Amino acid sequence: MSSRIQLLSIDFDGTLVSHVGEPALNRQCVELIRELQDVGAIWAINTGRSVDLLESGLTNFEFQIRPDFILTTERDVFRRGGNGDKWEPFGDWNDRCARDHAELFSSAQPVLAEVIDFVTQETKARLIYDSDRLEGLAAENEEEIEHIARFIEQARGGHPKFDYQRNGIYLRFCHTDYHKGAALAELARLVDVARDNIFAAGDHHNDISMLNGKVAAMPSCPANAIPEVQNAVRNAGGYVAQQEHGAGVYEALLHFVKS
Numbered sequence: 001m002s003s004r005i006q007l008l009s010i011d012f013d014g015t016l017v018s019h020v021g022e023p024a025l026n027r028q029c030v031e032l033i034r035e036l037q038d039v040g041a042i043w044a045i046n047t048g049r050s051v052d053l054l055e056s057g058l059t060n061f062e063f064q065i066r067p068d069f070i071l072t073t074e075r076d077v078f079r080r081g082g083n084g085d086k087w088e089p090f091g092d093w094n095d096r097c098a099r100d101h102a103e104l105f106s107s108a109q110p111v112l113a114e115v116i117d118f119v120t121q122e123t124k125a126r127l128i129y130d131s132d133r134l135e136g137l138a139a140e141n142e143e144e145i146e147h148i149a150r151f152i153e154q155a156r157g158g159h160p161k162f163d164y165q166r167n168g169i170y171l172r173f174c175h176t177d178y179h180k181g182a183a184l185a186e187l188a189r190l191v192d193v194a195r196d197n198i199f200a201a202g203d204h205h206n207d208i209s210m211l212n213g214k215v216a217a218m219p220s221c222p223a224n225a226i227p228e229v230q231n232a233v234r235n236a237g238g239y240v241a242q243q244e245h246g247a248g249v250y251e252a253l254l255h256f257v258k259s
């Protein structure tokens, strides 16, 4: 098999795996990823999960294939370590990313304080902390997360670098320069793969930065992707699948493998 796909960037929850129906993993999709890896393509999982949560996901869903790289918490870039088991930072990206976030969260303290007040007083959302730093939040439902996002939009007015990533009812604060698209661009730079040879698939708000055509010339989404994602993929000349989750990723991969 020959294909123009040299790098695959695939979201985990709601894209590669389904949480609503069986089977959670599409066998044909897994098999095609394995075949592409066999002919030299690089497979990265690009997720909002942390390294540990992604590892437990790969175990729980009994993945028979291993990603070559993992892009985690919508910003960090990891490669396989020397012993093939553990993940290690690839280049100095994660250090730069951590530094920029530390600076941002200290300068944007007033915005965060405003958001905390709003969330605790006006909503039932749960604040999520990473040790003592506020990392993000989980809303009760889609309507509430929309309400909170609107508040943050006006509260962050004076801080152009203060941004957030949305995924379902979850929201994570971040520096505007760091997102799935930026992490993918850095990986592509490090492994020297051109935009033309990059396939990406995702289903939610936090995937749009890798599906808008800027980083990957072959963006796609499964049928269960939210309308905003489907529009982004369509506008970028990508492929919106008829099928959901892994079956949709398989369909999109086939489309680009054959094109």
Ligand SMILES: [Mg+2]
Pocket: 011, 012, 013, 014, 015, 167, 202, 203, 204
């Ligand atoms: Mg997802």
